[in-house]
Amino acid sequence: MDWTTAFNLIDPKLLIVVAACWxxxxxxxxxxxxxDWTIVYLVTVAAVALSVGLLGWSVETLIQGVLTGAFAVYGHQVLKQSLKGDNDDPS
Structure with missing residues (x-):
């Protein structure tokens, strides 16, 4: 999955929620x-709550909230791993 696909899945109004979750x-x-293991769950709950607050309650908003939280966590991990580089490569 690339960034373009993820951006197309998330309502543009919720990009501020991605930043807030980050x-x-x-x-x-x-x-x-x-x-550490609780952070992903707390971010997801916050994303769903913010999404419902912005768009109102619906199943689609619930899904958008989960996607928004996941995108925030995924984006953070991509950045973190990119900056880390190949330092952990055992070969």
């Missing part, structure tokens, strides 16, 4: 009492 995830990552 910041929210960063803040959670810096919080010592928040376990």
């Amino acid at each position: 910041v929210f995830g960063y803040v959670l990552k810096q919080t010592p009492k928040v376990a």
Whole structure:
């Protein structure tokens, strides 16, 4: 999946939610009492809540919220892994 496909799946009005979720995830990552494994779930819940707040309740909005949260987490991981490079390559 490339960025163009993901952008086509998400309502353009929700791109601000992607940015907000990215910041929210960063803040959670810096919080010592928040376990790393919970961050993806908390970001997804926040994305769904923000999406419903912006677009109103519907099944499509629920799906858009999940996609928005997933896109924020995926985008962060792509950036993180790209900056990390091949440092962990055992060969």
